[in-house]
Amino acid sequence: MEGRLANSWRLTVNDKNFIKTALLSEIRIDGRKPFEFRKISIKFGREDGSSEVQLGQTRVMGMVTAQLVQPYRDRPKEGILSIFTEFSPMADPSFEPGRPGELAVELGRIVDRGLRESRAVDTESLCILAGKFVWAIRIDLHILDNGGNLVDAANIAALAALLTFRRPECSLGGEDGQEVIVHPPEIREPLPLTVHHLPIAISFGFFSNESILVIDPTHNEEAVMGGRMTTTVNANGDICAIQKSGGEGVPRRVIMQCLQLATSKAASITKQIKDAVEVFNTERALRKIKRHPTSTGDDVREKQN
Amino acid sequence: MENKQFSSPASFVDSTVVPGDVVLDLSSMTSQTIKLGGGLRQDCDAISAMKAGTLRFSKPNKYWIESSQKRYVPCVEDTILGIVVDSKADNFLIDIKGPAMGFLPVLAFEGGTRRNIPKFEILVESSHNSILFSMRLIGLYQLEVGTLLYLRVVKANFGMNPELSCTDASGKAAEFGPLKDGYMFETSTGLSRKLLSSPTCPVLEALGKKLSFEIAVGLNGRVWVNAASPDTIVVVANAIMNSESLSGAQQIIMVDHLLKNIQ
Numbered sequence: 001m002e003g004r005l006a007n008s009w010r011l012t013v014n015d016k017n018f019i020k021t022a023l024l025s026e027i028r029i030d031g032r033k034p035f036e037f038r039k040i041s042i043k044f045g046r047e048d049g050s051s052e053v054q055l056g057q058t059r060v061m062g063m064v065t066a067q068l069v070q071p072y073r074d075r076p077k078e079g080i081l082s083i084f085t086e087f088s089p090m091a092d093p094s095f096e097p098g099r100p101g102e103l104a105v106e107l108g109r110i111v112d113r114g115l116r117e118s119r120a121v122d123t124e125s126l127c128i129l130a131g132k133f134v135w136a137i138r139i140d141l142h143i144l145d146n147g148g149n150l151v152d153a154a155n156i157a158a159l160a161a162l163l164t165f166r167r168p169e170c171s172l173g174g175e176d177g178q179e180v181i182v183h184p185p186e187i188r189e190p191l192p193l194t195v196h197h198l199p200i201a202i203s204f205g206f207f208s209n210e211s212i213l214v215i216d217p218t219h220n221e222e223a224v225m226g227g228r229m230t231t232t233v234n235a236n237g238d239i240c241a242i243q244k245s246g247g248e249g250v251p252r253r254v255i256m257q258c259l260q261l262a263t264s265k266a267a268s269i270t271k272q273i274k275d276a277v278e279v280f281n282t283e284r285a286l287r288k289i290k291r292h293p294t295s296t297g298d299d300v301r302e303k304q305n
Numbered sequence: 306m307e308n309k310q311f312s313s314p315a316s317f318v319d320s321t322v323v324p325g326d327v328v329l330d331l332s333s334m335t336s337q338t339i340k341l342g343g344g345l346r347q348d349c350d351a352i353s354a355m356k357a358g359t360l361r362f363s364k365p366n367k368y369w370i371e372s373s374q375k376r377y378v379p380c381v382e383d384t385i386l387g388i389v390v391d392s393k394a395d396n397f398l399i400d401i402k403g404p405a406m407g408f409l410p411v412l413a414f415e416g417g418t419r420r421n422i423p424k425f426e427i428l429v430e431s432s433h434n435s436i437l438f439s440m441r442l443i444g445l446y447q448l449e450v451g452t453l454l455y456l457r458v459v460k461a462n463f464g465m466n467p468e469l470s471c472t473d474a475s476g477k478a479a480e481f482g483p484l485k486d487g488y489m490f491e492t493s494t495g496l497s498r499k500l501l502s503s504p505t506c507p508v509l510e511a512l513g514k515k516l517s518f519e520i521a522v523g524l525n526g527r528v529w530v531n532a533a534s535p536d537t538i539v540v541v542a543n544a545i546m547n548s549e550s551l552s553g554a555q556q557i558i559m560v561d562h563l564l565k566n567i568q
Contacts, residue, residue, distance in 0.1 A: 010388050010400055013451040014529070018488040022535035029488065031543050 009093050011223045019224045023212045028221070030056070034214045035261055038149075040269065042160050042276040048190070048284075049165030053157040056218065057147025059091075062157030063140040064165040068180065071127070071134040079126025080136040083112045083158065085143070092146035103150075110243050111141070111155050114199040114232035118240035121162060122194035128170055133180050135167055137193070148218035151230050155201035156273060163198075163277045166190035199240040200269050202262040203230045206247065211254055215261060229255070231262045235270040318362040322354040322370065329368065342369025343380040373495020377402045377525035379461035384481075386489065386523030387469065389452045397448065399456065402491070402525045405466045409456065413470040415478035453484045453529060455521055484521060487531030488538050494526045496549050507553040511560040512541055540567055 019029060026034055038056030045052070049064035071078060085108040087095040095101075100108070115121055126135040139161065141154045169188040173181045205217035205225040217225060227247020232240040239259060244250070317328045328345070329352035341347065344356040345368060354360070358372025369380075377385070379401065387399035387407055396408040411422045448454075460468040473479040500506050500522045505513075512518070518532035518541050528545060532538045544563050548556045 010390070010451065012388050012453040012489050013449055014453050014484065014487050015489055016451070017486065018535070018538065022539065025535055027535045027539055029539055029542065031539055 044280045051160035055153040059144040060153040060157040061142040062161035064161045069136045076131040078123040079134045197234045200266040340367040344370030379467035383524045385525040386527035407469045409469045508548040508556040
């Protein structure tokens, strides 16, 4: 028991008071203004559908994989989208391996609701053979480092991974047309998913004195704040989801203010994600050119150098 | 190669050693008292290294191994910053960022007797506070869970909880004890040593020229800053955290950049 005590992270009384007093003068401990987001960096792995997002100190990795399965009975013509979260113990001393805790389940639900309820991913295009074969898209979110505001970072990681994911092309064949042939990527180019819009999650922290509001709380601020709210909005101004679990009460005026702030931030984050995906796609296309061992291939390589 | 290891101890000072290296051979040094600091172990006549780092020597006779980590290994006579976690009958349990909790004896304060033991309550919010106050016996200090203390390590043996104290060797308070207000942040042990080195670390000098602030550095990788206004504290804290991997000149440039942004 003592060993566990020795390992957990603690906030001193001095820090708690300082964070609250500094916020009264609109100063945050990392030097940001109350409505400023931390720097977001989006990186991709070599495979399609793997992304790593860094939001300040917070790091989340997203992986998208797909499998052909039987659809649900009540939705025979729709594909399946599922989200799994893994809170690695290396991210935070309080994360334990094994079954996902309350926080992990809540994060998974928020990201899931943002994508599913708003129909961001087109599930009908994932249907190959109605009632028999559909694509089940599985998004795995691994939390690598907890620097605060895991929800936003995980959401961006999921979106970035979905945008760069390519599923194999398949066609119907066989004698009665009931067999599905999955074409390997070398034969037929894999297809991207149809994503209609990008729902961005933006989290707010509320503090008890005079309803102070901050966007994108860090780990220290999360330990001190009185309540949190996550709004999922997209760049068109649609509100996809709102989550406020527990914490102190918030007046209606403050919620409207949050929604307005979120919409303005969502536009810039959407642009950032799209730019990063653009760069990745260009790189991917260039890599394809390099594969051909002809003399024209050599010339392209030299030009790049 | 083997002969070289057993030659004069000066050959290893200020060079990198790894665990297992025999850094000193006592048979060649007669009638000398040598003090061993952290990271060194005595095996009969050979002193060997237990951790990887640089071997340091200070006159007249102290040897130790220096390395920078995020975790702290307690060492006698280190001054550290600890956070109160719990109180037992005889000791307070203190978190010192090490493998085990530190014990702070209840009497290890200046003028500490059984009559005026620092009283210690779990901080309860809002309305309960006033009730608790009347029930509390007023002691020497009020040590709540989460109080930040500036302490000295008295005993640090492998496998045992280290013993701490809020007085210096002669029993005087000498600035040890709870720290009020301000902001505490964590760094690596290497950075906290750099901050305490003399001549003054470039980042502290550059900050000291323009801002006035108070700072307490714990060798366990914790730094406490206090100043009159919150934005001074924030600038100082961020400047120190950024200076981890910068050289002296780069640190000065970084501090100038930060100060320009707030003015």
